[in-house]
Amino acid sequence: MSEVLYVVGHKNPDTDSICSAIAFAYLWNEWKKKGILAQMKMPELEAVPVRQGEPNAETKFVLEKFGFSVPEMMTDGAGKKVALVDHSDVVQSVDNFAQAEVVAVVDHHKIGDVATPNPICFVNLPVGCSATTLKFLFDKTGVEIPKNIAGIMLSAILSDTVIFKSATTTPMDKTAGEELAKIAGVEDLTKLGIEVKSKLSDVSGMAVRDIIMRDYKDYNMSGKKVGAGQIEVIDLSLIEGRKDEIYNELVKMKQEGGYHSIVFMLTDIMKEGTELFVVTDEPALIEKAFGKKIEGKGMWLDGVMSRKKQVIPPLEKAFAG
Amino acid sequence: MSEVLYVVGHKNPDTDSICSAIAFAYLWNEWKKKGILAQMKMPELEAVPVRQGEPNAETKFVLEKFGFSVPEMMTDGAGKKVALVDHSDVVQSVDNFAQAEVVAVVDHHKIGDVATPNPICFVNLPVGCSATTLKFLFDKTGVEIPKNIAGIMLSAILSDTVIFKSATTTPMDKTAGEELAKIAGVEDLTKLGIEVKSKLSDVSGMAVRDIIMRDYKDYNMSGKKVGAGQIEVIDLSLIEGRKDEIYNELVKMKQEGGYHSIVFMLTDIMKEGTELFVVTDEPALIEKAFGKKIEGKGMWLDGVMSRKKQVIPPLEKAFAG
Numbered sequence A, B: 001m002s003e004v005l006y007v008v009g010h011k012n013p014d015t016d017s018i019c020s021a022i023a024f025a026y027l028w029n030e031w032k033k034k035g036i037l038a039q040m041k042m043p044e045l046e047a048v049p050v051r052q053g054e055p056n057a058e059t060k061f062v063l064e065k066f067g068f069s070v071p072e073m074m075t076d077g078a079g080k081k082v083a084l085v086d087h088s089d090v091v092q093s094v095d096n097f098a099q100a101e102v103v104a105v106v107d108h109h110k111i112g113d114v115a116t117p118n119p120i121c122f123v124n125l126p127v128g129c130s131a132t133t134l135k136f137l138f139d140k141t142g143v144e145i146p147k148n149i150a151g152i153m154l155s156a157i158l159s160d161t162v163i164f165k166s167a168t169t170t171p172m173d174k175t176a177g178e179e180l181a182k183i184a185g186v187e188d189l190t191k192l193g194i195e196v197k198s199k200l201s202d203v204s205g206m207a208v209r210d211i212i213m214r215d216y217k218d219y220n221m222s223g224k225k226v227g228a229g230q231i232e233v234i235d236l237s238l239i240e241g242r243k244d245e246i247y248n249e250l251v252k253m254k255q256e257g258g259y260h261s262i263v264f265m266l267t268d269i270m271k272e273g274t275e276l277f278v279v280t281d282e283p284a285l286i287e288k289a290f291g292k293k294i295e296g297k298g299m300w301l302d303g304v305m306s307r308k309k310q311v312i313p314p315l316e317k318a319f320a321g
């Protein structure tokens, strides 16, 4: 039996990291059969998808819907040959990274600090999802995409691009999504997208602190401690009943953590906007940042969906004076 | 006028670094016209090829043969947007690299330490030449290769792969070369290859120390200082008249530099072998490394063309005992 190539996404995996690992492992094995590995003298390994952590509810739904079992867990890279998908940063990669041999990288992020001692296949496109980069590679190397693989690739794109609404979405993601939908026999992309994204929208069973901390970061803004969290839901009515609880928890966190301000984004995917909860020592500063008055728990920001691109920059500017 | 993207190869440029800069600049501008940049939301810059150093005699010949002028010199990256070809190591890249913005990378080497703050297009294939990676990108994005661009891409491949004889050559380089030859109207690839490679074979006007130092490196082998240089010529008869002079200079260098050993590879491209000059404190050790006796100035090593792959490893093993 030939040696194994472990195809692995980043730590704390999302749907793209797990589905693109499955898709790239399939593609690699097709490259082997078709002699494409040989054309570039790449090692003729047998690729197997793995994961570095528990799949979330969204990913479990996607795998089940398209008939895949959850890949095996693999966190230690020591002595293994690996292909990375959806990341090129050592800190996000397998443990004992220095003792792993990286054979290939397929990604869509900024270029990280993965360096190699030998030439490898490294393809990163500045698109919204690793599965879009993979779609390019399938097409351009003449490998047909099986129906179920198309289904999980499409789901990864819908997930990463928030149903083509995120600021990171490119026309190439849309084209890839439409073509994959045809192959997968998915007639209504938006319907599938809503189904996929709604899996993480259900917070009914979650403790309030877990809802807030699922995606939360601290920032230092001109010497002031600022916290910023986000939850994306398919429809804000889904968390209507938790809003008071969330707001009160933010007030508590602000006191306990010595924050100047905490903002928390309740992003409505379908309405394409964010209800921004604000607890702060200087309401006027936050109002200046977004050009809106705080009413009740905060403000509605139409068209705002990205913390990185649409919330942090105006805040930093306002704090800088 | 739109902003400029400087497409640049590595420092101390070879034919691939300069020809692939010209070819990628052309490809980028076609991507702009065809809307391919827009598909990935890449910046719609006007690409211009530049170089970080003097073209060597081989590169000058290639540019002239296919009707290109020498690209402008550009060594300082500060405040500029750049696309890198034929390298992804900061040390080989433009000065003030930290103040440059890297927009794309096309390469065929090991992955270096170039990291970026944003997602970019980064395509590295484990093939023999950057122009082979570019041929893949031209074909797969549906851009026709003009006749003269095909000529310099073909020349870069013939140069980097030593007319398809180097250990780094892949079947993909050969296929790319053959297809480019058709476009360029080159009937005899080997003839063009010999013409290209012979330009650096002419050492008649060079000082002996310059011949030796053109490609020379120091190594520490189990605590012993070892030097290893190489000259590749199309036919060893071209340097027949300089052999005594070269050998005597090596003897001098060994004394002056406190070396345990110096080996110097006189590689015959067409015969696919190397005459290895040896000056050493322990002839038996070098003989053990290559399983051959030293006769006269050294030994003939059939099939040996790569210092990195075929000379340094057996030496290191012998020195390690």
Ligand SMILES: [Mn+2]
Residues within 6 Å of the ligand: A016, A017, A086, A108, A128, A129, A130, A160
């Ligand atoms: Mn992703």
Ligand SMILES: [Mn+2]
Residues within 6 Å of the ligand: B016, B017, B086, B108, B128, B129, B130, B160
């Ligand atoms: Mn090269």
